[in-house]
Amino acid sequence: MEATEAASVFSALGQGSRLDLLRTLLDAGPDGLPAGVLAERLGIVPSTLSFHLRGLEQVGLIRSTRQGRSLIYAAQIDRLRHVVTFLTETCCGGRPELCGSLTPAPAAAPLRDGPMVAAFNVLFLCTRNSARSVMAEAILNKLGGGRFRAYSAGSDPAARPMAEVLRKLESLGHDVSAVRxxxxxxxxxxxAPRMDFVITLCDELQGQHCPDFGGQAITASWPLPGPGRYEAGSPDRQLMVNELYASLHRRLGILTNLKVDALDRLSLRHRVDDLGESPLTVARER
Known part of the structure; x- marks a missing residue:
């Protein structure tokens, strides 16, 4: 990113309502929000909201997609990362690793009174075990705070995980040394470890029913599109990988904050299954 391009981004953000607007869209994640919902949440009249949305869209900080009669707006995370990189690439004489992380560290899992409780084992399934399930495994193992242990597998596994997925995970600090x-x-x-949760991430496993892992496992379905539909190395595949990561990170962040021990089995199953109902918005879907 050039200095003039970065300056245009900062100029577009130089107003309180636009900052509030961008933060609201970041909170909404890749699914985004309709203009009407944004206007209601922020208390901005539609004409003023359109002006601010246009300003943020012109510099690439947000993107709009049409769904029926509505325009859905979503923040562009990669664009923000480029801005942060521009700000920090010269940090400490070109060694930004010496400056420490510029993002807040995740909150530690709360301490529990009484005896220690074993971690919950979670298995993520999809057909090839090369993208969606691999991502979910890495994300939950990082977010789980010792309360969750994640695994992944497939019904027709690929030779190795998708290269774009591994690069994405590594760039965000995930350990992929043991991922396969x-x-x-x-x-x-x-x-094998006894599974407490089994979550499928595609519509079906090669026409099979979900494998049986015993009656104790709580099963759920979070159907998500796979990046394998796009050509390797293409912008469409990378876009899909980026949006899958954001969507899974949001869902798994909610999962790790559920009071699992306090919920009965039926309520817990409903809570986990409900996390799969938020659709993934992919702008370049064919």
Whole structure:
């Protein structure tokens, strides 16, 4: 990013209502919000809101997509990352790693009174175990704070995880040294860890029903589109990977904050299943 381009971004943000608008869209995640909802939440009349939306869209900080008669606006996370990179790339004489993280550290899991409770095991399933389920495994292992242990598998696993997925995870600080594509049958043997949750991330597993992991596992479906539909290395595939990461991170952030121990089995299943109902907005969907 050039200095003149960065300056145009900062100029577009140089007004309180626009900052509030961008923060609201960041909170909404990749699904975004309709203009009418934004106007109501921020208390801005439609004509003024349109002016601010246009200003942010012109510098690439937000994007609009049409759904029926509504325009849905969503923040562009990669654009913000470019701005942050521009600000920090010369930090500490070109060694930004010496400056410490500029993002807030995740809150530690609250301490519990009484005896320690075993972590909950979560298995994410999709067909190839190369993108969606691999992402979910890495994200939950980072967000879980010791309360959750994540695994992933597929019904027809690929030779290896998708390169774009591994690069995305590494760039955001996830350890991918042990990540690999594998069959769900590895988790059905007598020595396999007992699963508390089994979450499928595609519409179906090669026409099969979800594998049986015993009656104790709570099952849920979070159907998400796979980036494998796009050509390797293409902008469309990278866009899909970025949006999948944001969508899964939001869902799993909610999951890790559920009071799992305090909910009965039926309520817990409904809560987890409900997390799969928010659609993923992909602007370049064919």
């Amino acid at each position: 594509s594998k069959s769900y049958r590895e988790f059905q043997g007598p020595d």
